[in-house]
Amino acid sequence: MMITVQKFGGTSLSDERGRRHVLRHISRERATGAGLVVVVSAMGRRGEPYATDTLLDWIDRNGRSLPDREKDMLLSCGELISAATLCSLLNREGIPSVALTGGQAGIVTDGRFGSARIAKVNPAKIAEHLADDKVVIVAGFQGMTEDGEITTLGRGGSDTSAAALGAALEASVVDIYTDVEGILTADPRLVGEARPLAVVSYEEICNMAYNGAKVIHPRAVEIAMRAGVPIRVRSTFSDSEGTLVTRADLAREKSGWMDRAVTGLAHVGGVTQLAVGTPEGPSDLQLRVFRAMAINGISVDFINVTPAGILYTVGEPDADLAIALLREMGFEPRSRAGCAKVAVIGGGMNGEPGVMARIVEALTESNIPILQSADSNATIWVLVSEEDMAPAMRALHSAFSLHLTP
Amino acid sequence: MMITVQKFGGTSLSDERGRRHVLRHISRERATGAGLVVVVSAMGRRGEPYATDTLLDWIDRNGRSLPDREKDMLLSCGELISAATLCSLLNREGIPSVALTGGQAGIVTDGRFGSARIAKVNPAKIAEHLADDKVVIVAGFQGMTEDGEITTLGRGGSDTSAAALGAALEASVVDIYTDVEGILTADPRLVGEARPLAVVSYEEICNMAYNGAKVIHPRAVEIAMRAGVPIRVRSTFSDSEGTLVTRADLAREKSGWMDRAVTGLAHVGGVTQLAVGTPEGPSDLQLRVFRAMAINGISVDFINVTPAGILYTVGEPDADLAIALLREMGFEPRSRAGCAKVAVIGGGMNGEPGVMARIVEALTESNIPILQSADSNATIWVLVSEEDMAPAMRALHSAFSLHLTP
Numbered sequence: 001m002m003i004t005v006q007k008f009g010g011t012s013l014s015d016e017r018g019r020r021h022v023l024r025h026i027s028r029e030r031a032t033g034a035g036l037v038v039v040v041s042a043m044g045r046r047g048e049p050y051a052t053d054t055l056l057d058w059i060d061r062n063g064r065s066l067p068d069r070e071k072d073m074l075l076s077c078g079e080l081i082s083a084a085t086l087c088s089l090l091n092r093e094g095i096p097s098v099a100l101t102g103g104q105a106g107i108v109t110d111g112r113f114g115s116a117r118i119a120k121v122n123p124a125k126i127a128e129h130l131a132d133d134k135v136v137i138v139a140g141f142q143g144m145t146e147d148g149e150i151t152t153l154g155r156g157g158s159d160t161s162a163a164a165l166g167a168a169l170e171a172s173v174v175d176i177y178t179d180v181e182g183i184l185t186a187d188p189r190l191v192g193e194a195r196p197l198a199v200v201s202y203e204e205i206c207n208m209a210y211n212g213a214k215v216i217h218p219r220a221v222e223i224a225m226r227a228g229v230p231i232r233v234r235s236t237f238s239d240s241e242g243t244l245v246t247r248a249d250l251a252r253e254k255s256g257w258m259d260r261a262v263t264g265l266a267h268v269g270g271v272t273q274l275a276v277g278t279p280e281g282p283s284d285l286q287l288r289v290f291r292a293m294a295i296n297g298i299s300v301d302f303i304n305v306t307p308a309g310i311l312y313t314v315g316e317p318d319a320d321l322a323i324a325l326l327r328e329m330g331f332e333p334r335s336r337a338g339c340a341k342v343a344v345i346g347g348g349m350n351g352e353p354g355v356m357a358r359i360v361e362a363l364t365e366s367n368i369p370i371l372q373s374a375d376s377n378a379t380i381w382v383l384v385s386e387e388d389m390a391p392a393m394r395a396l397h398s399a400f401s402l403h404l405t406p
Numbered sequence: 407m408m409i410t411v412q413k414f415g416g417t418s419l420s421d422e423r424g425r426r427h428v429l430r431h432i433s434r435e436r437a438t439g440a441g442l443v444v445v446v447s448a449m450g451r452r453g454e455p456y457a458t459d460t461l462l463d464w465i466d467r468n469g470r471s472l473p474d475r476e477k478d479m480l481l482s483c484g485e486l487i488s489a490a491t492l493c494s495l496l497n498r499e500g501i502p503s504v505a506l507t508g509g510q511a512g513i514v515t516d517g518r519f520g521s522a523r524i525a526k527v528n529p530a531k532i533a534e535h536l537a538d539d540k541v542v543i544v545a546g547f548q549g550m551t552e553d554g555e556i557t558t559l560g561r562g563g564s565d566t567s568a569a570a571l572g573a574a575l576e577a578s579v580v581d582i583y584t585d586v587e588g589i590l591t592a593d594p595r596l597v598g599e600a601r602p603l604a605v606v607s608y609e610e611i612c613n614m615a616y617n618g619a620k621v622i623h624p625r626a627v628e629i630a631m632r633a634g635v636p637i638r639v640r641s642t643f644s645d646s647e648g649t650l651v652t653r654a655d656l657a658r659e660k661s662g663w664m665d666r667a668v669t670g671l672a673h674v675g676g677v678t679q680l681a682v683g684t685p686e687g688p689s690d691l692q693l694r695v696f697r698a699m700a701i702n703g704i705s706v707d708f709i710n711v712t713p714a715g716i717l718y719t720v721g722e723p724d725a726d727l728a729i730a731l732l733r734e735m736g737f738e739p740r741s742r743a744g745c746a747k748v749a750v751i752g753g754g755m756n757g758e759p760g761v762m763a764r765i766v767e768a769l770t771e772s773n774i775p776i777l778q779s780a781d782s783n784a785t786i787w788v789l790v791s792e793e794d795m796a797p798a799m800r801a802l803h804s805a806f807s808l809h810l811t812p
Binding site for chain 1 (some may be wrong): 473475492
């Protein structure tokens with residue numbers, strides 16, 4: 001049996017319009033004869049009674065002292081209520097379905113409450129229900145430890161549930177329904193010319209997601225990638241095919257481009273650049289600084305070590321703590337708040353020496369100073385001032401002709 | 407380790423005042439050194455977001471087609487949210503606690519969704535947490551089948567959870583906290599002189615509960631009785647000892663009465679009396695009538711078979727159906743709506759021939775016609791007109807001197 005996994009986010013199920021579309025997607029896919037597994041998130045936004053944030057607010061008003069284990073038990077209810085709701089809606093349409101908790105669906109996790117990792121998936125129970133011709137609804141974002149503790153998967157949890165089920169069931173595709181028309185070349189609020197991509201590689205979407213594009217969580221992509229299961233990111237509210245996420249070679253073949261160095265852009269604002277100079281020499285300094293950041297849970301980025309000192313960035317919420325830690329250690333850091341990371345992403349840029357040159361050229365022509373740069377094999381980052389972020393995105397989008405379709 | 411099981415109903419946890427009292431009872435019991443297991447119901451009343459009725463209303467507005475299995479999954483969330491809330495409140499007070507689902511607490515049920523029966527309780531996990539000096543909070547009303555399906559226990563479910571845990575853990579007592587000061591000799595809305603009972607036997611409270619007293623579910627009492635675990639029915643909002651429910655011999659000993667024929671009264675209104683007469687002779691008639699009632703799920707009571715026909719009662723909601731069924735069978739039943747059952751209950755009435763005489767005397771003196779009567783070894787019922795119900799209760803309460811304390 002061909003199996004399709006569909007995942008619907010919290011807002012898709014929280015109003016009548018969204019539900020109509022959800023039912024349409026389920027009916028359409030079921031009509032193809034595919035076995036259907038539907039992963040749901042908790043419904044709605046903060047304020048609606050069964051949304052995740054509302055449940056957390058409830059505890060804030062009631063003791064504000066919930067251990068992580070019990071917080072997971074509480075939060076798991078959001079997805080259970082979603083799953084039961086969808087089951088009721090499908091039943092009314094005459095579509096037989098069954099709703100499963102993460103644990104019942106066979107999602108076995110470790111015991112890190114609040115950010116559990118999936119150890120394995122035992123798909124036997126799902127397979128039984130599929131054989132009974134039922135749509136199998138699975139509460140996303142949650143799993144169960146070997147000894148029966150309820151866990152949640154942390155950020156991007158329902159995407160991760162969907163990808164893990166897709167991998168375990170060897171699904172032909174995992175459809176992630178969202179409120180956008182797939183993955184765009186850039187954020188359309190910043191770049192008017194941004195257009196949907198027909199296909200991207202797993203690596204590219206991971207880089208986009210790690211760099212601020214909010215379409216799908218990288219954990220989910222990595223799981224799908226390892227299993228070779230394609231993902232489609234598509235809109236709940238239309239019938240468009242969205243963006244297919246697949247292996248790099250297939251992505252290149254299906255993209256229509258013979259050769260494409262750059263696929264898209266991503267951005268993250270709210271970054272503070274820190275510079276620490278010292279006569280001590282770099283090695284001991286580096287060790288002490290990054291150890292202090294790590295112990296205090298501060299993520300660092302754009303790390304640039306030179307004989308004269310260290311340059312790196314932290315997120316704005318961590319900046320004050322980072323500066324205080326550096327001062328405690330006897331340093332007098334210089335800081336520059338209000339920076340932004342702009343990422344130029346493309347699986348095809350590897351071994352293309354011209355890419356960095358074109359980035360520098362495009363930004364220089366727009367009079368945008370590059371505060372720092374960094375690169376990996378499929379991404380080049382530039383740090384710019386936050387007010388330059390949108391102009392930089394537009395300049396780069398145009399420089400790499402990302403508005404063109406093949 | 408001595409173990410106490412406490413059960414708090416839904417209204418106890420839904421406002422600040424109730425919570426303060428709940429925390430007080432938990433702290434006080436914990437100070438005795440007893441291991442403490444706290445069973446909670448879903449919070450609040452219809453309209454409050456996590457109340458059982460609110461969850462059911464949610465489905466009524468969303469598809470209205472939830473299978474029983476998924477309804478249990480949905481409803482189980484009400485108690486999970488209660489349990490997490492209490493855990494947070496205890497934590498804030500510095501009282502270490504852990505919250506368990508019914509399944510995690512080891513409550514194994516059959517698969518009758520909506521009205522599951524407890525097959526067994528595996529108390530190992532609870533015992534572990536008690537050994538860690540934690541208050542163990544258990545979501546009431548729910549269990550899990552051997553193969554991991556979430557079930558609910560139906561009416562009186564949280565009382566039943568508490569009694570079953572008390573039995574499995576060999577608790578020294580199961581405290582059922584409620585909004586009344588224990589078990590009263592009669593409903594105080596009908597009988598102004600009603601007073602709390604210090605002690606009653608399991609049999610007596612079962613008879614009271616089966617006959618309309620809403621203090622505790624008979625299933626819970628039967629489980630406690632079989633295990634010999636005493637129950638105390640007591641008020642969340644005071645420190646009174648409430649009513650101890652225990653073995654008949656201990657109850658007699660502790661009641662302070664040398665000899666007490668009658669312990670209390672109970673009542674149920676909304677009863678319809680049906681009379682079916684026929685020349686056929688009674689045996690075939692009886693079989694056909696009661697088979698038809700049973701097939702259609704109609705509970706019958708006050709059954710009185712004579713050569714001339716049958717007299718029996720049904721609940722008002724079933725009356726029209728019962729009459730229609732009788733007509734289909736070719737009978738022309740006479741019916742009398744607006745009747746009430748008044749039960750005179752006492753473990754000591756067995757072999758006391760004077761009890762029935764005193765009932766008849768008391769009602770006759772008050773000009774209350776007895777429409778029918780029935781009796782078992784510890785209860786005598788009389789059927790009266792509904793407008794006579796309260797006067798009958800008062801007359802009987804006074805005739806048996808139930809207002810007196812020993």
